[in-house]
Amino acid sequence: MSSDTLAIITYIIISSSWVIYLLQEMFITGASALNMAICESEAERKQIQVVSGLHFDGVEVWLLAALTLTLGTFPLVFGTTFTYLYVVFFLLLYAIIGRGISIEVIYKLDSKRWIKSMVVTWTISSILLIFILGVYISNVFYGFPLDELGMTENYFSIFNVTGIAGGLYFVSLSLIAGAGWIKLNTEGNVGDKAVSFVKKYGVIYTAPILLMLVFMGLNNTDSSIFIGELFSESIVFFIFPTLTAIFSILALYMGYKEKGKEIFIFSLLAMLFFLVTGFAGIYPYMIPSNIAMENGITIYESAVSDKALKLVIIIVAIFYPIIFLYQGWKYKNFTTKVKLNDE
């Protein structure tokens, strides 16, 4: 296999790891973020804690997989992004720590004050986590202010309109997916309350609008993904953004009808095609530049040696199927309807 093919395969592996991570994270975190809005008792909150906590540990590792794969195969990309977004990645780290600790320790002490503060931490860190991820990922698709010499602005530049709209789009989709997940996996009222919450407070309406904002923003730069290598090569690629929009609207429609299973599926599909649009759009860049296309850092120039790429591809080829197997086994066997305590 040529060096370029190896680099492309690795790029697909990393993008897929992001997709697998974000698709799961959105409903796990969305369900968590809803807890304060819909739970009337600790028994109900415990249901949400179980439906998200049971899987969150295993899901978190997909993020680590995406990050360490980037570190090991495209170290230049890893180093450049992290130094540039120094503060942002620390905020993301704090959100991960806050969410990871709080979800596991809410009921470890009987004190009401403890429970309350852990619940607040859990909620805020969940929203922050998915928002920062949304801002970051949208900016990867939007491009960074890279000129020939390096980044021209500081980390704050990622909080542009497109980035913020992307962050909110992630929050919106994850609340919808989370409501669907709660509805699918719990007994009692909490599922209905979640689904009617996303309808009543208009969360379902925001997804298509925010998506439109993001796409408009992405389209607006000199090196837009919509005029990138793949999109300008074939019009067929426009099926991805189209599907993203269609599924966002379908999630809205099913949310309006208060259908749990459907909003879960359609919000996940919307996220899936949003990510496919972006990762296909930026190809062959790993850090696209929104100043001038040729300033971006490509897959080929940042990849490590063929030998190291081959090694990583072999590792993934061996272990990913095994991981799918046991994580699938876990979803199948442990995703049963969670009862209310007092039943």
Next chain:
Amino acid sequence: MIEILSRMQFAFTIAFHFLFVPLTVGLIIIIVIFELKYYFKDDHRFRKLSNYFSDIFLINYAFGIVTGIAMTVQFGTNWSPYTEAMGEVFGSPLILEVIAAFFLESTFTGIWLFRRHRLSKKLRLFTVSMITIGTLLSAMWIISANGFMQHPTGAYWDGNKIILTDFSKLFFNPYTWYMYVHNHLSAILLAGFVVLAISSWQLLKGKEEDKHLFIISAKYGAWSILIAGILLPITGNSYLDYLNVVQPDKIAMITGLTTGGLKTVVRLSFGTMVTFGTIFIVISGYTLIFFKKYQKSQTLQKIYIWLVPLPYLAIIAGWMVTEFGRQPWIIYKIMKVSDGISIVPVEQIWFSLISITVLYAILFFMDYVLTISRIKKGIVEPKEITGGEDNE
């Protein structure tokens, strides 16, 4: 300034992370032994002990895993020249740690935390075994990353970056295996010490009806200390012989041939580690020989509770020998620490250093309160299976 702050930050975050890791990787081995006893002998005393120590394991695991992510982040934020130069080789053990170990640990820890009481005996053993295998593997991979930094093998330096030549040489780096065995034994010793101390507390102040259980766990704790305590100097000795060949500078620091600054710290740390190691063998040996006396002696039980910080200090001292001893190199004889530092605005590093110190202080307090309160609650039999999580 940037260099000092980044070094301080990494030293602080990794030392903090390492407060939780040795306890969990050692404790899970003791838990798996309890589960094996329960599975084969159907002895419910061991199920109760396993549940009890699992609760303590899970609290510390939660803190350990999230504080570990801080390292991955810092390789990019604070050490990007290092990562860019070394990613090709340093990356593969990190990737393997995540893909071949973390997934296993985390997926099954979720089950253990939330659904433990509805598992069959067989599934209990299976779940705990998977977590154990996961922790054994993840320690192995991360230490092989460190092994490469101590003694680079299987790669060459082309002047700008490292190039992988032979993965099997990277993996079978003898340095890694000396460290791995030594490190894992020390984790077992530490966990054994914690188990012995907790059991001592229960014998002193716990519920009368559960004391017969904690006599068992005290014995297991003492045996863990003794076995690991005897094996540690044996493996340590051959580790030193090996160091004589590959890192003579470190040996010179340990023996006091070179002194001053960090070099003196290395010698003192080594002395601390060896002294504490000797104390552990004496204590555990005494406890096991005079076990009847230990059961009755409140003084002995109190001493064990008060001595809990010692194994932590011994482990930190050991790591200080390893890490200070390779200074000024980040990759031994290839790249200096000062060449690996990211050039970022200094106020950003101040931001991360201050915020992470505050956050970690809160986390430390939380972990302490949670662990102590769980220890004091004693054995709790599962109530009727409800909707919530399966632990106390």
